[in-house]
Amino acid sequence: MTSLQKRSGIDYIKVNRYWSNARPSVLGPYMMDGLGFPQGDGNFRFLDEIEIVQQLIKDLDQNGTVLDMGCGIGCWTEYFAKSFNKVIAIESSEPLCNATKELCAPLPNVKATNEDVMTFEPKDQYELVFFGGMLMYLNENDLIDLLKKLIPFLESGGIVLCRETTVKEGVVKRHGEYQAIYRSVETYKNIFRKCGLNVMKVQKNSPYIIIQMACELIKKWKAIVPKPLQFIPVAGHIVYWGVRLGGSLITRVLEKFNISFPELENHFFMLSSNSHTQPDNETSVADF
Secondary structure, eight states: OOOOOOOOOSSSHHHHHHHHHHOOSSGGTTTTTSSSOHHHHHHHHHHHHHHHHHHTTTTTTTTSSEEEETTSSSSHHHHHHSSSEEEEEESHHHHHHHHHHHHHTTTTTEEEEOTTTTTOOOSSSSSEESSOOOOSSSSSHHHHHHHHHGGGEEEEEEEEEEEEESSSSSEEOOOOOSSSEEEEEEHHHHHHHHTEEEEEEEEEEEHHHHHHHHHHHHHHHHSSOOOOTTHHHHHHHHHHHHHHHHHHHHHHHHHHTTTOOSSSSEEEEEEEEEESSSOOOOOOOOOO
């Protein structure tokens, strides 16, 4: 998250306020609080995402250093610390940074800092720079400036790995108390190229997308059903288990009939500054 002043686009003051007041939880970063889902849902999504990340980073040097930008409550920080020599975690929200410090206290190779990502000055050489859903809180010019600042600190053969919420076309800005910028895959590709990064691989985040279906269904339910009849804890569990058990079938049916649902998707972007890497080797969505 960033605490800079408002420029064009989203209001950084509101972004910072939202996350500074956020309750640290595994559901919070997925925007799943208050939808009646079981607490284990966040863990389910995270563990399935780990399987994707393991394949994307399998060729990296585990003696290297990871930079986790916008680390949130530290789930990814903890995961990387068990695989790499050192992890630097940056988070501007004090409650979330404190949660990372508490979670990673037993891990001596983690350094978590309560700091704005835009004012962070890199010092190490990084085998992996990870953005676990943070770029959508940056306006485009700041996003480009940040990536350009970090690129010179990538190890030879190192990568930038982004996990970002996306839309199918163009750019959608969310305003109000919670603000974000949702970009399409093509928009992100163009931004990364402006920074001098090669797009090595783009992969759909299947666990995210499946559960996002449940999120959007419950939000529609809350919008059309009177509050006394919503029974959110019951409805949330039913919808959650329905999409979790039938997710791959639901996805195939939606694709067959060209139905655009859910509105929000999520993708992993594997990026490199090495001009010899082959760009745009996009992978397809994996079934559960």
